[in-house]
Amino acid sequence: MAPLKSLEQYPRIINSHFLAFCASHGILTVEDFLLHDIYELAALAEQQPDPEGLKEGIEELLSMVDGELHQPWMNGMDLLADSLQNKHVLSTGCEGIDLLLGGGLREGQLTELVGPSSSGKTQVCLQAASNVAEKHMGRVVYLDTSNSFSPQRIADFVDLATHNFLQNVMKNILCHSVFDIFTMFDILHQLELDLRSQNGPRRVRLLIVDSISSLITPILGGSGLQGHSLMVSAGCLLKKLAHQHNLVVLVTNHTVGGEGGAPKPALGEYWKSIPHVRLMLSRDRGNNTCSISILKHSSMVYLGSSGEAIPILSKETQNIMTRVTVVVMSLMMIFMIGTSIDYVPAPAPNPLYHSSDDY
Amino acid sequence: MEVGRLPISASQRGKLIRAGYTTLSSLSSLSPSDLARELNVTNSEALEILKVASLNSRLDRTDGGHAIFNGAQTAWDMLHEEQLLRRITTSCADLDNILGGGINCKEVTEIGGVPGIGKTQLGIQLAVNVQIPVDLGGLGGKAVYIDTEGSFMVERALQIAEASVLDMVEYNDLLRKEHRKCQVNLKPNDLLESIYYFRICSYTEQMAVISYLDKFISAHKDVKIVIVDSVTFHFRQDFEDLALRTRLLSGMALKLMNLAKTYNLAVVIFNQVTTKYMEGSFQLALALGDSWSHSCTNRVILYWNGDDRYAFIDKSPSLRSASAPFSVTGKGIRNSASNHKRIKLM
Numbered sequence: 001m002a003p004l005k006s007l008e009q010y011p012r013i014i015n016s017h018f019l020a021f022c023a024s025h026g027i028l029t030v031e032d033f034l035l036h037d038i039y040e041l042a043a044l045a046e047q048q049p050d051p052e053g054l055k056e057g058i059e060e061l062l063s064m065v066d067g068e069l070h071q072p073w074m075n076g077m078d079l080l081a082d083s084l085q086n087k088h089v090l091s092t093g094c095e096g097i098d099l100l101l102g103g104g105l106r107e108g109q110l111t112e113l114v115g116p117s118s119s120g121k122t123q124v125c126l127q128a129a130s131n132v133a134e135k136h137m138g139r140v141v142y143l144d145t146s147n148s149f150s151p152q153r154i155a156d157f158v159d160l161a162t163h164n165f166l167q168n169v170m171k172n173i174l175c176h177s178v179f180d181i182f183t184m185f186d187i188l189h190q191l192e193l194d195l196r197s198q199n200g201p202r203r204v205r206l207l208i209v210d211s212i213s214s215l216i217t218p219i220l221g222g223s224g225l226q227g228h229s230l231m232v233s234a235g236c237l238l239k240k241l242a243h244q245h246n247l248v249v250l251v252t253n254h255t256v257g258g259e260g261g262a263p264k265p266a267l268g269e270y271w272k273s274i275p276h277v278r279l280m281l282s283r284d285r286g287n288n289t290c291s292i293s294i295l296k297h298s299s300m301v302y303l304g305s306s307g308e309a310i311p312i313l314s315k316e317t318q319n320i321m322t323r324v325t326v327v328v329m330s331l332m333m334i335f336m337i338g339t340s341i342d343y344v345p346a347p348a349p350n351p352l353y354h355s356s357d358d359y
Numbered sequence: 360m361e362v363g364r365l366p367i368s369a370s371q372r373g374k375l376i377r378a379g380y381t382t383l384s385s386l387s388s389l390s391p392s393d394l395a396r397e398l399n400v401t402n403s404e405a406l407e408i409l410k411v412a413s414l415n416s417r418l419d420r421t422d423g424g425h426a427i428f429n430g431a432q433t434a435w436d437m438l439h440e441e442q443l444l445r446r447i448t449t450s451c452a453d454l455d456n457i458l459g460g461g462i463n464c465k466e467v468t469e470i471g472g473v474p475g476i477g478k479t480q481l482g483i484q485l486a487v488n489v490q491i492p493v494d495l496g497g498l499g500g501k502a503v504y505i506d507t508e509g510s511f512m513v514e515r516a517l518q519i520a521e522a523s524v525l526d527m528v529e530y531n532d533l534l535r536k537e538h539r540k541c542q543v544n545l546k547p548n549d550l551l552e553s554i555y556y557f558r559i560c561s562y563t564e565q566m567a568v569i570s571y572l573d574k575f576i577s578a579h580k581d582v583k584i585v586i587v588d589s590v591t592f593h594f595r596q597d598f599e600d601l602a603l604r605t606r607l608l609s610g611m612a613l614k615l616m617n618l619a620k621t622y623n624l625a626v627v628i629f630n631q632v633t634t635k636y637m638e639g640s641f642q643l644a645l646a647l648g649d650s651w652s653h654s655c656t657n658r659v660i661l662y663w664n665g666d667d668r669y670a671f672i673d674k675s676p677s678l679r680s681a682s683a684p685f686s687v688t689g690k691g692i693r694n695s696a697s698n699h700k701r702i703k704l705m
Contacts, residue, residue, distance in 0.1 A: 116649060116652070117652035117653055117658075117674055118652075118658070118674035122676050126676070133434075145616065146616055146653070146654065146655070146656055147466050147467065147616055147619060147620055147656045148676040149434075149437070150676040151434045151441055152438065152677050154434050154438075166435075170438060171433045171434070172433075173433060174431045174434075175431065175432055175433075175434060175437060176432075177620050179613045179614075179616055179617040180366075182365075182366035185364050186415075213653070214609060214613065214653060215613075217605060217609040218606050218613065221603075221606060222602075222603070222606065230363065233363065233364065254649060254650060254653040256648075256649050256650060257649060261636055261637070263649070288680070
């Protein structure tokens, strides 16, 4: 923590007299100051020769801490305005998934795709990337850990009838291979710096990490919680990037065996509460379709074990087609209040949400 | 804690935190000898820690400006690169067709199947086929063969190499005189010379070889394929700590991916099968569990269908699911013909 002496550059209030007073009570750093009881300090200042000057010093120091050390407080109206203007919903390119998510992927949220091997997670990521690059003309950053980024597949997804130049669309997608978590941290920090200086229509709108579980599994476990702390800080960094720079962040995770042989998401209990939205994919080998269902959503009730998975993907076709067979009643049940307690942004302006009136 | 994101060992990190250094700025104005004294480590270790810390904090202080950061490529550039890459043929036309031309470089392909289906045969065939000269449509590279089970037979490799040379000469003769690029000067012994063979006897040796491969391949830049036959063998028996096994395997998978991407080569790993209780019945599945199944780019499963051998694409980011027949003949892996069947035991 910074020593109080470094604040001598503000000699008007925080002068050597104030510093000597603080030192006499054992306050040498900013941390000590914050831990000390301010009222007691003010009372002690009364007994000193220059009480007003010392009290002004205390106020000044508090206001400096307030201004620089933490994020500014936002009230509900600010949050609402922010979510209406900045946090849009990006379509994934697949109608079924968009319908399930109430419009698509929401900016400012961390969405996780969980599924066993070969269930379509990378395909959903590729489709979302090509859709954002093409329809929303936004840039996409794709961090790939298993060399599965296939530019040929992206080229197949782009609808050439409406886009004469495949080049413009493909140049919007940046792919970087990462093979360990420290490299990922470096890239994310670099991206943060780039994002602070970018503006205009061609900004980064989608960040995909495929898959984050391959980066975290080698360090998780063993002696100590080092791996867990890196995992949680990676999750927090991704959520911070999503919120501050209005990005959609999409990560993929794999499954491990749970009770009774049913697959459950990997990365354990600590990771469970980090993503805002968790989607479970599964593949039915018999009729070669993939299904997706919601495990957790910050503003919808999850279907869980009682709900039906909505079959939407067919692996045989070139583009991911949709076959949504949803009973209307179950749809009405879906859009009720979620149980999360973070400061949930206002509901998307979507007619299907009108049934929820106690938000 | 900022020190937590430095790529240093856990014990060094513990010492730093106990000594009170929790942020990168606290390390910025320290000399290596002071740090070495405080942490009770050697001078060179302290120097390394400071170097890593300064690298990280320099990253923080640079003001962006670049649109593309180092190492990233746009999808457009990757598309063009992909179209220029040659693939390694398997010598079986049907198998090549479902693989989109053959085994792809820059990717890790996992091939699994029951014992006796022909995995090692396919491995030897690929080790020979990677050496087909560039003029005849191949890669002209060398192969690294890591053998954990001891199933690599040199006599069989010689047999396959001889058959391959005969095929190359025949192909060259069939080309019209103007298109004939060169004389095939390869002898079977040359083909055998270009296969680097490692024999592994324990899982620690396996981890060590894969870590060493980075240095080996940077010294032998013409290696174009790394074959691990099989990756499962030493991790199956008597591994008490399953959590450790998962960590080791996922670390190994990342290293192999890194190799494939950095040196632009193909990595082929063979896996064995196990039984799994899925969907109400016991079925055959690939070994090493769910976490390992995500560690490859493509997966091909070899299986018996009646008396014929078939290959099935189980996982791929860009290939369709399909299956194709193949056969194992005296010359190696070839197209399936109706008279090449598994011998029925009476």
